[in-house]
Amino acid sequence: MASSDVARQPDKGTRPLSLAGHVGFDSLPDQLVNKSVCQGFCFNILCIGETGIGKSTLMDTLFNTNFENFESSHFEPQVKLRAQTYDLQESTVRLRLTVVNTVGFGDQMNKQESYQPVVDYIDRQFESYLQEELKIKRSLHNYHDSRVHACLYFISPSGHSLKSLDLVTMKKLDSKVNIIPVIAKADTISKTELHKFKIKIMSELVSNGVQIYQFPLDDETVSKVNTTMNGHLPFAVVGSTEEVCVGNKMVKARQYPWGVVQVENENHCDFVKLREMLICVNMEDLREQTHTRHYELYRRCKLEEMGFKDTDPECKPVSLQQTYEAKRQEFLVELQKREDEMRQMFVQRVKEKEAELKEAERELQSRFEQLKRLHAEEKAALEEKKRLLDDDQSSFSKRRAAAQLLQAQSLTANGKKDKDRKNSGFM
């Protein structure tokens, strides 16, 4: 990673000195370069575009190799991202290239959530770098930087304007990654149509406030070519890995019945411009922009979310240490409070339950008493009835006895009378 590129401002406390001879520190850039070459470089490209628009073919053509490519179907239910890492070497320079492709982008009926997996992927890479940076024991120089350095957005060559999905997606990504829009399959647009199409696209991007990557103009050696190239954006590209014999050379081209489209012919398409800008001239700038602009923005947002600030309410600078301590205290206090709360709640609940149970017990007791009372009353009533019945019965039996006696007496009296009559008869 290049060191920070802040332009040196003349410090008031130091005075410039002129040298009397050759010291030798002009070899510093060379030392840096040697070290970087030993370490190897790392570059990550994200390709966003509809299925079949030519993302994999363009990557193959750009890097002059054959990456293993899968043809995806149109029926993915959601957008996914597929990342593949390759180690390439050109002369003595080693490059670790990661190509991330979208799968199923633009195929669904409802594309409102299509941008989300892409944004999530980019954020994940930033997050893992941030985690590494915040570690106590960190190894940044060994860290495999997977943050996305460049995003090639493939525009479908309709010839009219951007699609609504393109606009929505680019708006979501412009503050997270360097967006380089390209017009894919440009061999279907004629020169005049292409000119109008490019103007329309750029005006739509500007009017909607989408910030695409502009090639840097601050370095004099490349500012001239970068300015020209900025005027050719978006690049209209054609990709091909097949070779066709033109003249007496084999060139990468597409053969049609009406002619041959040569990929590296600047008159036919802007492929050479894209390769030069993306790889030859500005690759390092892309990596730097990712680190200083997009990553810093992400980091700031993330830390602010967690509650860290650069200055406290009285606008005095606060160090990370203090903020850590303050946060920790806050956190512990919060924990304690919660614990107390929970304990209180628990005690209260127990009390309530106890009261409830007591109430229930009392109720049961009163009901029991009531029932007992009722029972006793009924019993008394029954006893009363029994007594009456007994009385009745005894009086009845007395009367019966009396009646029997009477009957018996009358019988004997009658017998005696008869006997008397009989006896009197005889006389």
Next chain:
Amino acid sequence: MTANSRHKSRAPRPDDGEEKDYVGFATLPNQVHRKSVKKGFDFTLMVAGESGLGKSTLVNSLFLTDLHKDRKLLNAEERISQTVEITKHTVDIEEKGVKLKLTIVDTPGFGDAVNNTECWRPVTDYIDQQFEQYFRDESGLNRKNIQDNRVHCCLYFIPPFGHGLRPVDIEFIKALQDRVSVVPLIAKADCLMPSEVKRLKEQLREEIDKYGIKIYQFPDCDSDEDEEFKRQDKELKESTPFAVIGSNTVVEARGQRVRGRLYPWGIVEVENPSHCDFVKLRTMLIRTHMHDLKDITSDCHYENYRAQCIQSMTSRMNADKRVESPVPVPVLPLPTPDAETEKLIRLKDDELRRMQQMLQKMQQQMHEQDL
């Protein structure tokens, strides 16, 4: 109902055969020809597909006129939540005394919004509306000047940038396949090399079979046609779906002025059969099968619609009045308001019927419980 019959137009020869057997009705084809020229023809063509696929350019190339003089194309921002509209352009064109009233129905906004669920609904509603209009006119008392606005053919443009059909394509064609004859086309075919064209066509044919999509099938030619015709017919059938290129400009190529597109690497000629299938499409659509398309629309799609309509009307009548008539009495459609309210009424009727059924079921249950 199939549409496999074709009318042969053979020039009659009244002096052929013996004089005494000559009746004279061999001149009927001539009479038909004369009358039809006098009456004139009409044809309604619908074009559907995402914007930027060259639909308007192709229609201009097909009919060699400029149908869309000043079009306003929307920006990407305006299209984020755009709904599909239906626009109609009608022109009268004449060739060798034969008049054709051509109506082109365009569907701007199809597939352009970010959320495209049910984006075909305005299109199917439009087609149903035209059927309904015709049904009403046909059943009316005064049938002198019926205007046939039914859609006879729908050209569906498939983008060549993908690997075949996409979900939105499949759903659209499936929604339309029973209402109109759909002819799928591969648009902007000048970005495909011949090998890629072949592969894409195979892929599309496979997917059309796999998903059970019904597109317009050319009627088989009769067995007694000459070999040349049969060969042409076979070639035509094997090159579907057609890969087309359209152009609004005329360029100079090989010493002639042709319709084409000028590129730095060559000139694409629209009417060159080795460059694209435009000529085949034009032959099929205009020169040989235009009337067949009209026949299929009126014999097949319209009759199905009509039968459905009548059945639903009589079943509603039966449910309301509990009258069982062996022959469904064709009810004259009342001058009802537009399709929207009718749809609502139909929905409400369905609901009522469902509630009645539920009531019956509940009564039955209660009855069983009582027993």
